[in-house]
Amino acid sequence: MKEAAIPGALGDESFEQEAREGWLSWVASVDHKQLGIMYLLGAFIFFLVAGMLALLMRVQLAVPNNHFLSPQMYNQFFTMHGTTMIFLVVVPLLVGFATYMVPLMIGARDMAFPRLNALSFWVQIFGGVMLYFSFATSGVNGGAPAVGWFSYAPLSETAYSYGPGVNYWILGLLGIGVGTLTAGINLMATIIAMRAPGMSIRRLPLFVWMTLITGFLIVVVMPILNAGLVMLLADRLLNAHFFRAETGGSAVLWQHVFWAFGHPEVYIMVLPAFGIISEVIPVFSGKPIYGYEFVAASTLAIAFLSLTVWAHHMFAVGLGHAFDMFFAICSMAISVPTGIKIFNWTATMYQGRVRFTTAMLFAVSFLLMFTIGGLSGIAFAVVPIDWQLTDSYFVVAHFHYVLFGGTAFALFAGVYYWFPKITGRMLDERWGKVHFWLTFIGFNLTFMIQHVLGMLGMPRRVFTYPPLPGWEAMNLLSTVGAFVLAFAVLILMINVAISLRSGKIAGDNPWDAWTLEWATTSPPPVENFTHGVPPINGRRPLWDLAHPDRTDAMMMKLAG
Amino acid sequence: MAGPYTANAFTLAPASPQAAAISNLFAGTLIFLGAILTLVTFLVIYAVIRYRDRPGAPEAQQIFGSRRLEIIWTVVPILSLAVLTGFMMRAMIASDPPTADARPDLRIVAHQWWWEIIYLKSGVTTANEIHIPVGKRLLVDFRSADVIHDFWVPALGRKIDIVPGHPNRLWIEADHGGTYLGACAEFCGNEHAWMRILVMADPPDEFAAWIKQQSAVPPKPVTADERRGAEIFRENICTNCHLRSVGPDLMHVASRRTLAAGALENTPANLAAWLHDPNNFKPGSNMPDFKLSADDLRALVAFLETQK
Numbered sequence: 115m116k117e118a119a120i121p122g123a124l125g126d127e128s129f130e131q132e133a134r135e136g137w138l139s140w141v142a143s144v145d146h147k148q149l150g151i152m153y154l155l156g157a158f159i160f161f162l163v164a165g166m167l168a169l170l171m172r173v174q175l176a177v178p179n180n181h182f183l184s185p186q187m188y189n190q191f192f193t194m195h196g197t198t199m200i201f202l203v204v205v206p207l208l209v210g211f212a213t214y215m216v217p218l219m220i221g222a223r224d225m226a227f228p229r230l231n232a233l234s235f236w237v238q239i240f241g242g243v244m245l246y247f248s249f250a251t252s253g254v255n256g257g258a259p260a261v262g263w264f265s266y267a268p269l270s271e272t273a274y275s276y277g278p279g280v281n282y283w284i285l286g287l288l289g290i291g292v293g294t295l296t297a298g299i300n301l302m303a304t305i306i307a308m309r310a311p312g313m314s315i316r317r318l319p320l321f322v323w324m325t326l327i328t329g330f331l332i333v334v335v336m337p338i339l340n341a342g343l344v345m346l347l348a349d350r351l352l353n354a355h356f357f358r359a360e361t362g363g364s365a366v367l368w369q370h371v372f373w374a375f376g377h378p379e380v381y382i383m384v385l386p387a388f389g390i391i392s393e394v395i396p397v398f399s400g401k402p403i404y405g406y407e408f409v410a411a412s413t414l415a416i417a418f419l420s421l422t423v424w425a426h427h428m429f430a431v432g433l434g435h436a437f438d439m440f441f442a443i444c445s446m447a448i449s450v451p452t453g454i455k456i457f458n459w460t461a462t463m464y465q466g467r468v469r470f471t472t473a474m475l476f477a478v479s480f481l482l483m484f485t486i487g488g489l490s491g492i493a494f495a496v497v498p499i500d501w502q503l504t505d506s507y508f509v510v511a512h513f514h515y516v517l518f519g520g521t522a523f524a525l526f527a528g529v530y531y532w533f534p535k536i537t538g539r540m541l542d543e544r545w546g547k548v549h550f551w552l553t554f555i556g557f558n559l560t561f562m563i564q565h566v567l568g569m570l571g572m573p574r575r576v577f578t579y580p581p582l583p584g585w586e587a588m589n590l591l592s593t594v595g596a597f598v599l600a601f602a603v604l605i606l607m608i609n610v611a612i613s614l615r616s617g618k619i620a621g622d623n624p625w626d627a628w629t630l631e632w633a634t635t636s637p638p639p640v641e642n643f644t645h646g647v648p649p650i651n652g653r654r655p656l657w658d659l660a661h662p663d664r665t666d667a668m669m670m671k672l673a674g
Numbered sequence: 675m676a677g678p679y680t681a682n683a684f685t686l687a688p689a690s691p692q693a694a695a696i697s698n699l700f701a702g703t704l705i706f707l708g709a710i711l712t713l714v715t716f717l718v719i720y721a722v723i724r725y726r727d728r729p730g731a732p733e734a735q736q737i738f739g740s741r742r743l744e745i746i747w748t749v750v751p752i753l754s755l756a757v758l759t760g761f762m763m764r765a766m767i768a769s770d771p772p773t774a775d776a777r778p779d780l781r782i783v784a785h786q787w788w789w790e791i792i793y794l795k796s797g798v799t800t801a802n803e804i805h806i807p808v809g810k811r812l813l814v815d816f817r818s819a820d821v822i823h824d825f826w827v828p829a830l831g832r833k834i835d836i837v838p839g840h841p842n843r844l845w846i847e848a849d850h851g852g853t854y855l856g857a858c859a860e861f862c863g864n865e866h867a868w869m870r871i872l873v874m875a876d877p878p879d880e881f882a883a884w885i886k887q888q889s890a891v892p893p894k895p896v897t898a899d900e901r902r903g904a905e906i907f908r909e910n911i912c913t914n915c916h917l918r919s920v921g922p923d924l925m926h927v928a929s930r931r932t933l934a935a936g937a938l939e940n941t942p943a944n945l946a947a948w949l950h951d952p953n954n955f956k957p958g959s960n961m962p963d964f965k966l967s968a969d970d971l972r973a974l975v976a977f978l979e980t981q982k
Contacts, residue, residue, distance in 0.1 A: 184957055185864050262861050268838060269821040269863055274786075359839025365822060366840055399725070400734030408744050430824060430860075431835045432842040435766055442762065446755045450748060456714060457747040458739070463721035465735040470726065478722055485714045489707040496703055496758065498696040498765040501832030502685045505824060505859040571683030571828040573859045576867035580936065582683070582855075669736050 144228035147638065149235050150214025151536065156239055157206035162603070163246075164198035167191045169600055172560075176593040178581040188577035189260035190279070194245075196263030197283065200383065201290045202242045204517060207525050208386035209234075209297045212325040214536065216301060218631035218638060219319045221310025221647035226303035234297040241289025248282035259283040262575060264376060264427075265346070267357030267368040272350050284347045291340045298332025301325055310630070312650030319629045319653070320403060323410045324389030327417045328382050334421065335378040342371035366431060373424035381420040383517060385413060387524035388455060391477050394527045395459050397627045398474035399466030402654060402666065405458040412451035419448040429500040438497045445495035452488055456481060471625070472546030473530035476523045479554055483519025487512060490565070505575075508568025514561045526553065526606075533613070534620030538636045542617060545609035552602035559595025563588045628654035681855035681872060685828045689848045689875070692831035695768035699761055706758065769832055773843040778815035780804070780846075784823035784836045784858065787865035787959055788922055788935040798888040801922030802935045803872045807881035811847040819919070821863060827856030827873050835860055848875035857936075864958040870936025888926050892981045903977025906970050921961065928982045934959065946975045 140148055171191050174183040183191070213231065217224055225231045248258040255277030261270045270280050305318070305326045318326070346368070348354035355361040357368045396403045403409060425433070425441040459481055468474065490512040494500045503509060526549075533541045567588050572579060579585055623632040631638070633648050633656055648655050652666035686701065688694040725731075782804075783790040791800045794815075806812055816825060818838040825844075826833035834844050848854070858869035876884060895901045907913070915921040930940050937955045938944040947954075949971055952961040966974065 185867065186958060189861075189864065189866075260864075266822055266861070269861070274821055274863060359837075364839065365837050400727075402736060402738055404737065405739035405744055408739065430833050431837060432840070435770070438766070439763065443759060446759065449755070450751050453751050454744070454748060457743075460714070460717050460721060461739075461743065463718075463725055465737060466725050467727045467731055467734040468722050468725050470722075478718060481718050482715055485711060489711055492707060492755075492758075493700075493703055496699065496762045498762065498769045498832065499700050499703060501769065501834075502696050502700065502828060504833070505826075505861075569685045571685065571826075571855065571857070573826065573857050573866075575861040576857075578867050580870070664736070666736075670738055673738055 144224075144232045145640065146213050146217050146225045146228065146231060147536075149231050150210050150212075153206050153210025153213055153235055156235075156242075157203050157210060160198050160202040160206075160242060164195045164203060165600060165603065167195040167198075169596055171195065172593040172596040174577060175579075175589050177590065178579050178586055180578050183577065185577040186257065186260065189575070190249075190258040192575060193259050193262055193265075193283075194249075197245065197259075197287070198242075199517070200263060200379070201287060201294075202238075202245075204383045204521055204525075205294055206238060208328070208383065208521075209294070209301075211390070211525075211528055211532070212301055212321075212328075212386060213297070215532065215631055216304055216322055216325055217308065218535075218634065218642055219322050219629050220305065220308060220313050221630050221643065221650065222304065222308035223642055225300050226308055227300050230296050230300050234293045234300065236293075237296070238290050238293030241286045241291075241293060243286075244289055245282055245286030248279045248286075251278050251282070264369075264372050266372075267346065267349070267365050268359070270346060270350075270368075271358055273358075281347070281350060284343045284350075288340060288343050291336050291343070294332055295336040295340070298329040298336065302329035302333065305329070310647040310650060316407075317650060317653045318410075320392035320406070320409055321386070321389035324385045324392070324413055327413050328385045331378050331382050331385070331417050331420065335375045335382075338371060339375035339379075342368065342375065345371070366428075366433075369428050369431065370424070373427045374421075377424040377427065378417075378420045380513075380516070381416055383521055385416070387480075387521040388413065390524045390528040390531070391459060391480055393627075393629065394473050394477040394531050395462050397531075397625050398469045398471055398477070399463045400469075400626075401462055401466040402657075403458065404461040404464075405454075406653065408454055409458050412454040415451040416448060419444060419451070423448060426495060426500070427504075429497050430504050435497075442495050442497045446492060449488060449492050449495070456485055456488075471530065472541070472543055472550050473527045475547070475550045476527035476530065476553075479550075480520060480523040480527065483515055483523055483557070487515030487517075487520055490515065503568055505573060506568035507564040507572045507574055510574050511561045511564035511568060514557075514564075518557055518561070523553075526550075529606075531625070532631075533610075534624050535631055535636045535638070537614060537617075538620055539613055539617030540620050540624060541613045542609050545605060545612065549602055549605040549609060552598055552605060556595050556598030556600075556602050560592050560599055561595070563592050563595075567592075623656065628656040630655055632656055681853040682829045683827075683855040683857075687829055688831070689829040689850060689852060689854060690831055690846070691849065692769045692771075692845065692847070693829055695765045696831060699765040702761065703758065706754070771845055773813055773845065776813050778843065779812040780814045781817065782814055782825060782836075783817045783819050783919070784825070784862075784869075785819045785919070786821065786863055787858075787869045787956070789825075789869070789871055790819075790919055790922065793885065796885050796889055798885055799923045800888060800926065801930070802870070802932060803874065803930050805874045805876055805881055805884050806846065806848060807878045808848055808851050808875045810878070811845050814844050814846055816842045816844065822860050823858045823862045823869070824860035825856065825871070826859035827854050827871065829854040830856075830873060833859050846873075848873070851875050851877055853931075865935075865956055868935050868937040868956050868959070870932070872931055872936070887929065887982070892925060895977055895980055897976065899973045899976040900980055901977075902970075903973035903975070906966070906974045907977060910964055910966075915960070924978065924981060926981055928979050934961070942975055942979055945978060946971055949974060 174180050174188055257279055259279035261275055305322055345356040349356050355363040357363045357365055359365055392403055422444040426445045429438050530541050530546055620636045622635055634643050648659055652658055654666050658665040686697050688697040781792040781794055789802050791804050816836045818836045823836040824833050830846055834842050852875055854873040856871040895904045916924050933940050933948050934956045938948055952963055
C-alpha cells in the first residue's frame, strides 16, 4: 500500500496539476498575461462598487432636500467613489492592459521583472481592501473617510476627522502607491530592455510609447504622493505639524504636495488611453497613424508640461495674480500637444476605409467626448473663469468628460479590440452596439447638464440642495442618465458572459491589425511566441508580412 | 419679496463690475471653445461618413502624415491661446482689483457650517446674511475658524478660499439692488451643503436703517411667554455657544431670512420645527436637540421672535 502523499510535497501530482491549472496557478502566477487579466478583473470589480456608490449619490440628488442618504454617508460615498475610480479602477485598468499587451507588442517573453509584477498587483489589491475595510469601523466617528479624494488638510486632520477612516485612506493609498510605482518601473524597464530585435524605439507601437512615458510620470510623481501621505499620517498619529496652521504648519502646503502628484496623475490616467486610441483608429481606418512622430513627441511634451501645471487646482486659494498667471499659461500650453493628437487621430481616418466596429465607435466618440473635456479644461485654465466655476458642478462635468468620455471610452474600445486576443473569442458586436449607444446616451445625459448646473451656482460635494429654479429638473435628468449608464454596464457584462461561452472563435488576427500581439495565437501561449517573433522592419510588422511588395519602409521612402 | 431660493446665483447674470468682467470673458471663451468643438465635430463626422467602409469604397490610402499640417495645427492654437491669455490678464485685474493698504469694511469668519459677519466700523455682528449698500465697494477680510471654506456668490464675482492661517481679502459690491445667493464652495465636512449665504444689496438709506436697527438692543420681553422664553434661553446654556461664536449671534435673529445657514426659511413655525429637531434639517450640525417640552418650545420661539 502506498503512503498517503503529503499535500504540496514534491511528487504530489494533484498539487502540481492544480499549480498548473487551478486557482493556485493564478494566485501564485508571475505570468504577465495572467496578471494582466487579474488587474483587469480586479479593477472591474472595484468599478462596479464605485459605480454603485455613484448611483446611490445620484438617487440622493434626484430631488431637493432629500433624506435618502445622511450627509455622513453621502460624504463617505463621494470620497470613496473618487478614490476608488482613480486609484483602483482607471490606473489598474490601464496598467492591466499594459501588463498584458506591452510584452506581446514588443515581442518579449514576459515583463522585465515578473515577480515584481506579481508584487505590484497584490500590494495594490491589498491597499484597496485596506481602504474598503474603513467601512467596517464602527461607532459615531467610524466609517469610511469623508474628506474627498484630495483629502484637504486641516479637514483631514484628527481635529476634524477623528475617526480612523482617514488613516485607512492613507494606508490604503500607500499600498496602492507602492503597487503603482513598482508597476511603472517594471513597464519602463520592460520597454527599454526587452524589445525584440528590430523593435527600435522609433518603431514602437504608440500604445507602448505612451506606456513608457506614463511609466516615467509614475516614477516621478508617485513618491510625492507617498511622501505627502506619510506627512499627513505623522500629523494624525504622531502629532506632527506639517499641515496645521495653529502650530506653524500650512494647509496650503498639503495642496501643493497633493496636486504636484495629482495633476500628473490625470495624465497617468489619460496617456495610456491615448495609446489605445492610437492603436484602434489606424487599424479600423486601414491606415497607419497620421504623424507618428508628432503623436509620440506630443506625448512627451504633455508629460513634461504636466509637471508644471499643478497649481491650476489652487487658483481660488488667493496666492497672487502673478502666481496664477504662470500656471494658467502652462495649463493652456498643455492643450497644444493635446490638440495635435486630436487632429492627427482625425486625419488618420481621412482617405481611409473606416470600419464601424464597436471598438471604433468608442474610439470615434472618444475623440468628441475628450475634446469637450479638453475644451472645458481650457476654460478652467483661464483664471477668472476658474474663479467662478471651480468647485462647482461644472468641474464635475469637466473631469467626467476627461475621465469617462475620454479614458473610459478608450478603455471600452480597448476591451472590444483586445478581448479576442485575450480570450480567443470575439465579443458579440450586436450586444456591443447596444452597449455603446446606451453608454453614449447615458453618459451625455448624466454629465452634459452638469455644466449648466455649475454655471447656475451649484457647488460640488453637496449632499442636498434647496429647490432652486431649474435645479430640480436638471438633477433628476442627470440621475436618469446615471441609471442608463449603469444599464449599459450590465449589457457589457451580459455580452462578456455570452461571448466567453459562445462567441465566434477569433483566430490569430481577426481585425487585420499590424502589431505583434496579433502574430501569435489567441489566447497567446505561455511563452507568447511559439514559432519566434516575425521580422520587424517597420512600425507595422504584420502589414509588411502581408504586403511584401509595398512594405511601410518602401512606401515611406516613396513619400520622402 | 421673492423667497431666498429664487435669488440670483447665475454666473452669466452679473450684478457687479467684477462679475461682469468674468461673465464677458466667460461668454467670449465659450463662443471660442464652441467654435473649436464645432470644427472638430465636423471634421470627425465628415471623415466617418465620407470614408466609411462600404461596398465599392476605395482602398485605404497609406499616408504617413504631413509636416505642413502639423505646423498649422501647432501654430494656430498657440496664437489663439496667446490672444486668450491677453483677455485673461485684463479680466483678472478687473475682476479682482488690488486690495493693498485699504482698511477692510467687513470681516467674514467661516465656521463649520455657518458664516459670521462682522461690520468693522459699526461693530454689527450677524450671521449667514450680508447687507451691502448698492453701488459702494466694500473690502472684505476673510478668516477661517476651523477648516478650509470658500466664499462664492456667483452674481457678485469670483469665489475665494478661506484658508486657516492664510487671510484673504476681496472687494465686493453690487450695481443694483437685489438678493444674491451664494454658498460655501470648498468641501468643509458634514454639513457643507447647508452653508449657504445671502447677500442683500440695499439702497443706501435702507442699508443705513438696517445698520441702525442691528446696532440697537432688541426690546425687552413683554408677554409671559416671551419672559419664560428668555429664561429658557439662559437656563439652557444657549449663550455658551451663541455668544461665543460657536454658533451664530442671535441678538437680531428674527430679522434674518433663513435659519441654519439656509436650511430653512425663517418663519416662527420653521424656527419651532428647527428647535424641536435640528437633526431633521441639518443632521450632524453642532446644534444640540434640547428635548424641549411643547410649552417651553412655544415660549422660546416667542422670545426669539422678539429679537429683531
